[in-house]
Amino acid sequence: MIEGLTFQTPALLPDQPLISFVVPVYNEEECVGHFAAAIATVIAESWSDGGPPPHFEIVFVDDxxxxxxxxxxxxxxxxxxxIKLVSLSRNFxxxxxxxxxLKAATGDAVIPMDVDLQDPPELIRPMVDLWRNGAQIVNAKRIDRRQDTFFKRATSRLFYKTINAIADHPIAVDVGDFRLLDRSAVAVLNEMTERCRFNxxxxxxxxxRTETVEYARPMRRTGYTKWRLSRLVALALDGITSSTTLPLRVWTMIGAITSILALGYAAFLLAYTIISGVDTPGYASIMVAVLFLGGLNLFSLGLMGEYVGRISMQVRGRPLYIVAETIGF
Structure with a gap:
């Protein structure tokens, strides 16, 4: 809650940039006040060595x-x-x-952050300094994730290795949504129309132009994670299907190779039958062939279904989200 927390509005200086913090929240009533207070405190302390701090806004998106x-x-x-609020009509x-x-933010630079403060506000100053020196994107890379569970670290490592092995454009390893984006980069992102979004x-x-800062991931200070395994799996599938069509091409090649082998085997059986006569067919060999090819067919159909489902969602043209209310804009 916000009891005991006070926020002040400083005088605006026209020569200072505006930094927008974009913070998606879902059932985080105990966290939002601590986050806003931490941002205000860290910015004041980070620029205490001289020179005015940048202006900032915090855009909370209630999902x-x-x-x-x-x-x-x-x-x-x-x-x-x-402090501003974008309230969505339901959980999207x-x-x-x-x-x-990102659409609502008005800053010269935008920094998406998690409300749990596992994205350290202390990195804001070095990120802004790199941006002022010409970087258009500043990634925050996690070099120490011991505060995460072993399962989360292992699955995250597997995901990054898998997607970067097949993606047309590899993503930065151990870099989440926490990064600084220049206004020019945000403008391009806002023009993209994907419905199955993998940011x-x-x-x-x-x-x-991209630079990187590194940090050790701290413990979550308040609240608890809302990510379930099913949502993580869905996000991974969205990431793979939106980043590459290689899985479809792979199964095209597997199908072609299987067809060639089947034709070769058919030719062998024909020649063997002409020369040696007909043997009693074997139940085991038939079942192995049927189950193997049936499994390949079902798996490939399921994979194609993932892409077709996303095509269907895109063709419908429904909005990515619906805004029910905005405050502070």
């Missing part, structure tokens, strides 16, 4: 929360004009919520 998250952010908006998922925040892949695809 259909069922608790008092939206109400808490509304109250915060009344205390500080730098983090990728859609992040896209809504990490889009961040990589657009290019631009």
């Amino acid at each position: 259909g929360s069922r608790d008092a998250t939206a109400a808490v952010v509304r109250a915060m908006c009344m205390l500080d004009h730098r 998922g983090k990728e859609a919520a992040l896209s809504a925040g 990490k892949g889009l961040f990589s695809w657009i290019g631009f």
